[in-house]
Amino acid sequence: QQQVKQSPQSLIVQKGGISIINCAYENTAFDYFPWYQQFPGKGPALLIAIRPDVSEKKEGRFTISFNKSAKQFSLHIMDSQPGDSATYFCAASMGAGGSYIPTFGRGTSLIVHP
């Protein structure tokens, strides 16, 4: 079964610190790796995504690092803020030739203390 393993399950960070969430996948056919942010009672929202042709993508305080050989990717949140407190999900999917159905990690609950 195609799996995406996400860690840690929960993370507590002080305001201004760096939050790091890791994911590992098995299927080398995956070619799209999004991260979603979900606040309580809301639907997931796309935060940032990467394709395997680059090793890093940065958008504001959010950075994805991608290691194709290790089949791992991670989300870094720089200067973490209390407003970043949410659940974060990584995912992986196959685009062209696939069906774009993402396989999700189990999620990481992030708490940023003020």
Place this chain on the structure above:
Amino acid sequence: NAGVMQNPRHLVRRRGQEARLRCSPMKGHSHVYWYRQLPEEGLKFMVYLQKENIIDESGMPKERFSAEFPKEGPSILRIQQVVRGDSAAYFCASSASDEQFFGPGTRLTVL
């Protein structure tokens, strides 16, 4: 440009009743996906539809669950004879390619 819309946002049903969840995709999106989320768990894929076609229903329970995406109108996820284990948040997402946009979800509670 309205996002993905789902209704109702909250739905309470008694065991044995039917639940109908509706999803209107973003304008221009022809792909709809349904997911189920249990507390403290990730999103579990249920079904992928395009207009008038079910593309992949590998995550859908074989009994009591069905989905459709008609030529006109919203996509509907239908759960017949609900049981307490069906209580969950159900999300739909729409896409035009590989980027999916999620709706706010329907929280189903089965009494």
